[in-house]
Amino acid sequence: MSDVNNATTAPNSALAAERAEDEYTGPMLAADGTPLKRSLNRALRRQKISALLLIAPLLIFVLVTFVAPIADMLFRSVENKIVQDTLPRTTTELKNWDSEGGELPDQAVYKSLYQDIYVAQERKLHTRLGSRLNYELTGASSLFRKSGRGVDDIGEVYQDQFEDLNAFWKKGENWNDVLGSDAWLATMKDWKKASGDAQPPFEMRDGIADILPQTANYYLIFADFVQNEDNDNLYKEDPWPLVYSAFYDDLTGPTAEQIAAYAGPGATELAQAAAAAPSFDSVDYAQAFADIDKDWVELPIWQTIATYSPRFTNGYFLNAVDMQKTPDGPALRPDDERIYWTLFKRTLFMSVCITLSCILLGYPVGWILANLPARTANLLMILVLLPFWTSLLVRTSAWKVMLQQQGVINDTLVWLGVVADDSRLALINNQTGTIIAMTHILLPFMILPLYSVMKTVPPSYLRAAKSLGATNWTAFWRVYFPQSVPGIGAGSILVFILSIGYYITPEIVGGRTGTFISNRIAYHISSSLNWGLAAALGAILLAVVLGLYYAYDKIVGIDNVKLGG
């Protein structure tokens, strides 16, 4: 039909255009002399802007409270910056390591691991990373917790030796006198915490960074932490053991000559330390971590850190489809850990079942409501709406009382002699329970659109069909039913999409075979705190729903959906 229309209109418009070219010589002008097209555009634009301004409050509200949080949540399904942020030096060093070579990383990696974990444990971030990596590798959680406690001992090896060498290195004040700039020291010494003024931010003495580059680096981190996070007086604060190990590295490093040439404050002590440092006991970082936990000298933790060091990961999405990242690329999980694919299938299957049973039960109700006199129909409508005014939990719990084996329905059946007392029906804590309870809960969402569409079908059509000789069935099937399809479509979309995301009812009545994917999403949000995986599962669910919606539009046509007359 539409093809024919197009075929006939096309030549017509071509003709019209030709005629137009013959008759007009310039653009059409409006009353004020501007071209009509521009004037019209301007008027339309003004209208559009005022319309936009009118809906702006709502639009902003929806964007801020609905779209932005969802986008933020979905973004977590690929975001993985915690590994790089917590272990910046280690992940950089690990880039040179061959994760499949079967060799452990070298000393440099262990040393940066020490530095990273030291800073992280001061900021209490290492356990967070532990919980993150525990999703991928069992045991990472306690490994990081233990390591956070253990790193202090590593740096203390140097701290003790420097302090034994000269008590000068014990005191934070001395360190500040050596490392801090004169201007900063002057203001810092005048500063009183009680005064309420902000602490003067630490400034490094000129040239220190050239002779003691690593010490300067870690002292800045230390100073920043003390001044900005702990809010303690930096001048009085003794440095972290980490600073001592950096100090040792500097004294035994390539800047030895510059250190010897240094003449600023503390030059004598510095020269003494530089002379003594080469004979200090040094730390074998790999061995130190092996002492904390032998997992550090095995491959899995390093492979996991290497695999998850990029800022973005597809790991959560792989998890969500029962796969995992391995050194050889994505692979299926072992049989006994696959669950999400089963749950996705089950969720879709059961949602279809629930939608079908809603159509089956809702259609006759909608028909009766539409065909009764208004007074009676309104009364019955209240009965349909009644469940909306009852708490979801109450309704679901009521089904428990009804459906359980010692419940009302089974008792009645046993009393009627339909089922034997020792073989009562299992109606709850399985798929049957979920389908029954959810059909009941979602039924109004089917009845309401059906009713409002059926209300618009003139009863005379049915009478006309019958008077033309149709049987009751033919009249219904050929005349009435096609006109009610938009209502079925609208109701089905509502019920299906609502049921796909339901989790309270399946959790209460679903047992082990009647739970949905949303139950796992809820679990990962509130119990396991694996928000990345929850976001990935949610994103997949959203994609499936949008895909089905698209398919529905292609097959049935979304214009064929009506929520009312």
Added chain:
Amino acid sequence: MKFTTTLLASSAIVGAGTLAFADAHGNMAKDMTLVSWGGAYQASQDKAYVQPYLGMHSDVTAVWDESSAEAVAKLRAMNEAGNVTWDLVDVVAADAIRLCDEGLAMEIDADEVLAAAPDGTSASDDFGDLLVSDCFIPQIVYSTTFGYRTDMVGDTPPSKICDVFDLEAYPGKRSLEKRPINNMEWALLCDGVAKADVYDVLATPEGQEKALAKLDTIKDDVIWWSAGADTPQLLADGEIVMGSTYNGRLFSVIEEQKQPVAMLWDAQVFDLDGWIIPAGLPADRLARVMDFVKFATDTQRLADQSQYISYGPARLSSAPMVGKHADLGIDMAPHMPTDPNNAQNTFLYNYEFWADYRDDIDAKFQAWLAQ
């Protein structure tokens, strides 16, 4: 060692700092938002120490938020949003450890923050091993254990945990919690694993398979619960022969509702519940909470709580002060999970093990459940 001393010193400074601040400005917040579990447990807290505290400070108000079940997720979300509205949160120990790990709970020094026992024993000695995390202030010891219908088990009521797995002697449905924790331990124990080896075995894939295989033998006869109220309801309706839940719930089924139910204390699993203080509270709110929590967890208050609910007080010094139930007038001591008669064979929730293995074993458990 050095670390501990610096830590102690620094928290002492923080503590002293807050107190000084509060004194100097005379400024403690007037409102507290307390988070708990609702129900009988929250009521026991309200009667034992919240109302008495409010009685002593007539200008202070306390609001309850019944969000403990989702406390970890909600605190994390509040923290990310930079607006923590809770002042004191009641959580189980495992959650306290996770909140501490995530930096969402404040580390405290028990001796500094909490009251000493009446005989002068320091708080850290009085709570002893129950201080399982630097952020955790224990209140009660509860246990997850079984209750059974006395009228459905014949003449020989179940007396051992393995009776749960014995479908011949005790036919009928059982209820178990829909998570691996506790169930895996019980399954291994009844599969012949010695109690001391349970966690070593459970750490291996073979051990996990073994536990699931044992659970498989009763899989068709299990109703899986996710809310603590499920098992009491199922028992009261005669829907199950026996089921696991928290001992306080069973106490109320047995003693308050007088249902034909009895306790099976064998292999009960002890767990702890207590307070955490969210990290990053403003000074005035922190000062108020510190003041409250010191009062609410002292020896007398914890003993008072056991008049209202059958959970054991977490302080050693409170134990001798456990008296009678406030309404029923029965002795509470024999109903405590820690009573010597009940505690002949017990487990303590293995926090470290489950922190590590929770994600892995849960994946396997749920996959097994869905099959």
